Amino acid sequence: MTPKLAIFYFLAAFTVWAGAVVVLGKNIVRAAVALIFSFCGIAALFVLLDADFLAAVQVLIYVGGITILLLFAIMLTSRISVRTVRVINDQVVLSALASLGILAGLAYASVKGIGPLVGPPTIPETTPFLGRELLTTYVLPFEVVSILLLAAMVGAIVLARKE
Amino acid sequence: MTTTLSWLGEQLYGLASRLGLPGIVPFLVILAVAVGVVLAYIAVSCMFLIWWERKISAHIQVRFGPMRVGGWHGWAQSIADAIKLLLKEDIIPSGADKVVFVLAPMVVFAASLASYVTIPWAPGLIVRDLNIGVLYMVAISSLAVVGIIMAGWSSNNKYATLGAIRSAAQAVSYEVPLVLSILGPVMMAGTIRMGGLVDAQAGTWLGFLPRWFVFPQFVAFFVYFTCALAECNRLPFDIPEAESELVAGFHVEYSGMRFAMFFMAEYANMIVVSAIATTLFLGGWKGPWVTLPGLSAELSRGLFGLVWFQAKVYFLLFVMMWLRWTLNRLRVDQLMDFAWKVLLPIAFANLIVTGLVLMLGKEILFYAGGLGLLAAAALVLAARHRPSPTPGAVPAGKVG
Numbered sequence A: 001m002t003p004k005l006a007i008f009y010f011l012a013a014f015t016v017w018a019g020a021v022v023v024l025g026k027n028i029v030r031a032a033v034a035l036i037f038s039f040c041g042i043a044a045l046f047v048l049l050d051a052d053f054l055a056a057v058q059v060l061i062y063v064g065g066i067t068i069l070l071l072f073a074i075m076l077t078s079r080i081s082v083r084t085v086r087v088i089n090d091q092v093v094l095s096a097l098a099s100l101g102i103l104a105g106l107a108y109a110s111v112k113g114i115g116p117l118v119g120p121p122t123i124p125e126t127t128p129f130l131g132r133e134l135l136t137t138y139v140l141p142f143e144v145v146s147i148l149l150l151a152a153m154v155g156a157i158v159l160a161r162k163e
Numbered sequence B: 001m002t003t004t005l006s007w008l009g010e011q012l013y014g015l016a017s018r019l020g021l022p023g024i025v026p027f028l029v030i031l032a033v034a035v036g037v038v039l040a041y042i043a044v045s046c047m048f049l050i051w052w053e054r055k056i057s058a059h060i061q062v063r064f065g066p067m068r069v070g071g072w073h074g075w076a077q078s079i080a081d082a083i084k085l086l087l088k089e090d091i092i093p094s095g096a097d098k099v100v101f102v103l104a105p106m107v108v109f110a111a112s113l114a115s116y117v118t119i120p121w122a123p124g125l126i127v128r129d130l131n132i133g134v135l136y137m138v139a140i141s142s143l144a145v146v147g148i149i150m151a152g153w154s155s156n157n158k159y160a161t162l163g164a165i166r167s168a169a170q171a172v173s174y175e176v177p178l179v180l181s182i183l184g185p186v187m188m189a190g191t192i193r194m195g196g197l198v199d200a201q202a203g204t205w206l207g208f209l210p211r212w213f214v215f216p217q218f219v220a221f222f223v224y225f226t227c228a229l230a231e232c233n234r235l236p237f238d239i240p241e242a243e244s245e246l247v248a249g250f251h252v253e254y255s256g257m258r259f260a261m262f263f264m265a266e267y268a269n270m271i272v273v274s275a276i277a278t279t280l281f282l283g284g285w286k287g288p289w290v291t292l293p294g295l296s297a298e299l300s301r302g303l304f305g306l307v308w309f310q311a312k313v314y315f316l317l318f319v320m321m322w323l324r325w326t327l328n329r330l331r332v333d334q335l336m337d338f339a340w341k342v343l344l345p346i347a348f349a350n351l352i353v354t355g356l357v358l359m360l361g362k363e364i365l366f367y368a369g370g371l372g373l374l375a376a377a378a379l380v381l382a383a384r385h386r387p388s389p390t391p392g393a394v395p396a397g398k399v400g
Helices: A005-022 A029-046 A052-074 A090-111 A128-134 A141-163 B002-018 B025-062 B077-087 B098-118 B133-141 B141-156 B158-189 B194-199 B218-231 B256-281 B297-324 B332-360 B362-387
Strands: none
Touching: A005 A029, A005 B297, A029 A052, A029 B098, A029 B141, A029 B158, A052 A128, A052 B002, A052 B133, A052 B158, A128 A141, A141 B002, B002 B297, B025 B098, B025 B158, B025 B256, B025 B297, B077 B256, B098 B256, B133 B141, B133 B194, B133 B256, B133 B332, B141 B158, B141 B256, B158 B218, B158 B256, B158 B297, B158 B332, B194 B256, B218 B256, B218 B297, B218 B332, B256 B297, B332 B362
């Protein structure tokens, strides 16, 4: 086993363990903290795939932004962190079917092998490439997403100021 | 410095292959040495900075500060404090969430330790010159807040929780102008590699000023430094741990070595933000150097670079301490207003102007300056013709 493979298995196990704590944890703050570890594990997996830019953005946006806002909201909600939450709800059968389907698909893909949709990347540095592509080839989707986010921001401010 | 380091690395790899060890062993040894050096640097500088801060605060308040331990100006005070903290009983409050409580200081310290990976100390002396250097720094520094929130919540103490909430709000708000201000020098250098940013600052402005980005990007530097103070929870932005209202904020329940980890992480973070400011705005390790007798030109350049970098970092650290003992603490609402209504527009304006100048050339500044003067004159004229509001009257729309 090469060191890289060993690191991959360690990171994969870590990420899955953290994800399991998120889903099965009875305490909502602990679940949120485990979510951070899970995101960090995924960022490390991105680094293994040579997607360093994506990894940094993953940490910056998901850990530094979204999870902190999540924790913020949890702490502002009175006594929610003391209560234990229900882990399993009425749609357990439906979600079990869906996740088993995904598992079957992934197992098929890893055993039989599905050809990659795109060839392996041959970009030495991802950041300049990403920047150039975003502002040339993909400038329209990029701008559409920007406007969507701006609209969401304005909407959030309007909703928050209503009282 | 590069050749010396790579020579050492080759020696190590050669020794390993002669002993029949796999290639990963010398790699791990180099890794361990790098981590050890960085940890030693953090520990020693933290102890020095704590002593220094006590001295500076004392002298600003016309006191002497620690004078007894060790003899000369109480230089051993921090060592005594560290030993005291190490020997203290490890207390975990009975109502605390034990796992999160224990993890929190580790997360905070690990986040600041990880930032040291991409600091360019001297030419060629950098743990790893990542392609995404600046982005990595920004991403890692956002992790510290997570640890602070964990500490605040798991303590099961209302002051700690309040401090954590304040810290989260502050960090999320100040991160936005921080990143925007960093983009100025990044746009000028055209790279986000830390080494590349230092290299882009070689030469001079106008023939006499060193080509540091602080001169064209002084607005960005101001915004960055303000946000960096807030990210480190330093005064005037220390409301997460405001002693007079929150006792000590998020770390009120921590004592002994766990508290020391928070304390060390705070000073380690100060060094990191100063090092980023030095790299991005103050030319990194660049400075005048001469070939020292008995050393190669490259090695003496490296040694001078090391000294220059430390000098710049410690100057910024001194400014941070100076500000701490000079300014008042801001209120929560003032803090938020300042981030979103003052710093953010300034950072955006700086970004737009930088982009325009880079794309259209420097001449645009003259036209823009002329237009700005005209606009200002028009505004002044318009303001003079408007009837002034009655003094003392509440303007409409400001009520409630």
